[in-house]
Amino acid sequence: MDTTEILGRIWQSPDLWGDLDAICSCGGRFAGTESEAKARAFLEQRLRDVAGAVRAHTVTYPGWTRERSRVRLLGSAQQELPSTSLVLSPATPPGGVEFDLVDLGRGTTDEFRALHDRIRGRAVLVRHEFPFSLTHVHRRRKYAWAKEAGAAAFLIANNLPGCGVVSGSSGRGEPDDVPAVGLSHEAGEALRRAVEQGPARVLLEVRATRAEATAANLIAEIPGRTDEWVVLCAHYDGHDLAESAMDNASGVAAVLAVFRAVAPQVPQLRRGLRAIFFTVEEWGLLGSSLYLKGLSETERRQIAIAINLDTVVGGRRLSALTSGMNDVGHFVREATATGGAPVTPVSPVQANSDHFNFFLWGIPSFRLIAGYEDPTALTRYLLTPADSRDKVDPAELRVAAMTTAQLVLRACAAAEPVAEHRRPEDVRRTLDMGDPWVSDRVEVRKA
Ligand SMILES: [Zn+2]
Structure with missing residues (x-):
């Protein structure tokens, strides 16, 4: 040969x-x-x-068809933030739902543990990370932890500036899945600043259909x-x-x-x-x-x-x-x-x-x-x-x-x-x- x-x-x-x-x-x-x-x-x-x-x-x-998603930071710093719904995210009611926001940083076990009591009923924000490393924490893992702690929605921001929103999968279409969206690094920063300055609220709308x-x-x-x-x-x-x-x-x-x-x-x-x-x-x-x-x-x-x-x-x-x-x-x-x-x-x-x-x-x-x-x-x-x-x-x-x-x-x-x-x-x-x-x-x- x-x-x-x-x-x-x-x-x-x-x-x-x-x-x-x-x-x-x-x-x-x-x-x-x-x-x-x-x-x-x-x-x-x-x-x-x-x-x-x-x-x-x-x-x-x-199957799951992505229609549109919308994330709006409410309050004095109000602004529309670019987003994409994560694969298999459930839809929200039309017009969206307002949530209080908790920023969990990268979204490690320690960060989830530290803010555990503040997660129930709120939207959590975590960060995407370089996936090909033995030390990385996978998005699906962060999503599962958020659900376990009673989060009502899941937001993940790109860790890299200047390259738009981050995508990926979230749940597996189970009944207890929560709406999930990917954001840009800049949107993550805007939300982080809002949380630092006092209670932050977001309006989240996900439109998607399943068949x-x-x-x-x-x-x-x-x-x-x-x-x-x-x-x-x-x-x-x-x-x-x-x-x-x-x-x-x-x-x-x-x-x-x-x-x-x-x-x-x-x-x-x-x-x-x-x-x-x-x-x-x-x-x-x-x-x-x-x-x-x-x-x-x-x-x-x-x-x-x-x-x-x-x-x-x-x-x-x-x-x-x-x-x-x-x-x-x-x-x-x-x-x-x-x-x-x-x-x-x-x-x-x-x-x-x-x-x-x-x-x-x-x-x-x-x-x-x-x-x-x-x-x-x-x-x-x-x-x-x-x-x-x-x-x-x-x-x-x-x-x-x-x-x-x-x-x-x-x-x-x-x-x-x-x-x-x-x-x-x-x-x-x-x-x-x-x-x-x-x-x-x-x-x-x-x-
Ligand atoms: Zn691949």
Whole structure:
């Protein structure tokens, strides 16, 4: 097998950038919108060009349509503040509701504890933070704490000045969910000043509708010599603030480039290559969750490893989130030791993309990500309108795709198992499933 030739194909092809460009041109690809449907049609054709056939795996999910949101600071400093409702936020009554506001700063455990008695019935304000770090506190966690303490509404302000409002998910559409909106850094500052100067009140209005919706994961295969598979996946949905370029047009374009480049080689290798584009990832990893649930035990066992590309540009270094599977980390290190870019395995379990669902079923898996533990990385702009094409360095995209090709070829060709499957019950037992949104330092032992 001539790896050099395959990597050369990726390095030289104009299609990698062309695909990224085309995906971004569809818009942010928020699930349930025209933009997502347009991207799906484009990707279906691109996969068909390589594999000849594509399967659309239907995903039925609790749909939610964002209409408008409004946040108005009341009192002497009154002003309208730009906002966006968080995914699945319940609507408020028309015209909105007035709330007293509590500023919890960043929104750490200590801050929630210190102001616990003042939260009930009020709107809480917390700050977004750089998500790709073991020390960060996830928005969903802050949201859950706010609900537990009896908050009536949830506001999260961008931590970065000058780049607009921050988006993301909030609850899961449960009856006790509270209205939730994302704000700009500047709006957060205006609210902070108002709280400092005395009791602050806000008017909050969220308009949104809910109805069951359908979307589709896209699946294309090149069989190998056995019935084993390497899954190479990326989510194609995003947020409607801009182009969702780093997160995750980068991963999708890289999957396409690798799929194209290795396709002629795969039939001679031990394992086949299955490319999957998941959707509704941004809503709590729904597309991949339903996909895996729909597989038989045998089909899940046939997946030798799942390689999930999510945000593979925006930082100079690449990391692999291996969910405590040490043999997966070993595979990653070995496969990238001799070429491509070095990839650093990060062990703690992180429920931040589709690899987590493979992990829950005990399937060897990891997420390839750029800029981990690097708060200066451009990935700090994720979930804001600044996640646009101009943040994508074409050289970084090429290196990510070539490194992925190296991992895929090694996984498809290896004579021995890539890594061992775990028993799902052991995986779930090891995890504190009450709070899968945080990094747990757990070692998940082999079955
Ligand atoms: Zn993502």
